[in-house]
Amino acid sequence: MARASSPARSTRTERASLYREITDKIIAQLEAGCVPWVQPWSTGPGTAAVTMPRNAASTRAYSGINVMLLWAAAIENGYATQRWLTFRQALSLGGCVRRGEHGTTVVYADRFTPEDERQRADRDGDQARQIAFLKRFTVFNVAQCDGLPTEMLVPAPPREDLILPRFRALMEASGVTIRIGGHMSFYRPADDVIVLPPPEAFHEPINFHRTAAHELSHATGHASRLNREMKGPRGGACYAREELVAEISAAFVCASLGIVPTVRHADYIGAWLEVLREDDRAIVRAASHASKAADWLLGRLLDAESPASAEAEAA
Structure with a gap:
């Protein structure tokens, strides 16, 4: 039996x-x-x-x-x-x-x-x-x-007026040191700094915002913030997982601010596929970490926009 x-x-x-x-x-x-x-x-x-x-x-x-x-x-x-x-x-x-x-x-x-x-x-x-x-x-x-x-049933109208001003506010509210200049974009955990090319260096100015959202998402993983596992050599599984988190988080942040998300690093797709094929929980974990990263960034923005915050600045 x-x-x-x-x-x-x-x-x-x-x-x-x-x-x-x-x-x-x-x-x-x-x-x-x-x-x-x-x-x-x-x-x-x-x-x-x-x-x-x-x-x-x-x-x-x-x-x-x-x-x-x-x-x-x-x-x-x-x-x-x-x-x-x-x-x-x-x-x-x-x-x-x-x-x-x-x-x-x-x-x-x-x-x-x-x-x-x-x-x-x-x-x-x-x-x-x-x-x-x-x-x-x-x-x-x-x-x-x-x-x-x-x-x-009526679609919400796009809020184009919110994109650039609110994104600048998001960057400032994050508290992360952001240095604009040069020809490369990256987040450096060692000294907790983001480096971005100037907006005019991008073929489409909106890509500055998409790229900044990606690097800000990386920065949320710093030990002083969400303390996410970010170590690992470039090209390794841990590196690919963190890039997956940053890409998805950047998409969530952009969508929340009315910016059309895009793939910043299309060449990572092969590495993402390898990670997903080896671990069927990787995408669920990455999406969960991405939501936490986006919530952290957007939460700081909302705090900065709150009436209490405005009153404190005026005092």
Whole structure:
């Protein structure tokens, strides 16, 4: 008689399957020449405006790997907005998902401590071990629903007026030393300095902002900030992982400020593919670190723009 699978073993299998499913999707996009954190805006009009995806009911912004999953779904299906709902949320708002529509998978990742492990730690006087888990949810774009409030279906207008002034403010609010000059861009952890060519050195001035967002994302990993693992020789796996984090974070920052993301280092795609093929959790981890990096930078910007901050400067 076959032995029944334990719930814990089934959960581990489902989690591993979900990591592999997500990773295979990202690998397929990269192999096809579509970088999933920039591609949604490369196909011209008719697609969603440059913005971060949000839950239409709670207005909460999605983060981590979910941003890329929803961006990819929006461009594949030609949705005009980046607002998403669960089936039940659509009903609670007086609407419904149209019959025959297929949802998009998003995930919720966290860690928990089993009760028996908590008891063991208490008994032995050491720290309890946490277990990572990943859960699957299905969401639908508001364009897949009927009966929703009209304002949910109207794309948010682009805020071109926010791009340059707010990006300058972002750079200043970061507190990172930024030296503009020369012909190379890089972040130097040893003395916590970013070096950038002047804006006029770029073929398109907007690329100065994209490049600066990339280097600022690297800087968030400094020990005095998010303390991210950044060591490793150029071309190695650790180096490729950190570049992946910085590229995705820069895309999140740019999208949040209305700047179209782009690939700053297209030649890294081969290294990213190698990392993803070897570790099916690498893209989820990288997206999580990228969200934290972008949140750190944008959080400093919001703090600097707050009324309390303005009053303190005026005092």
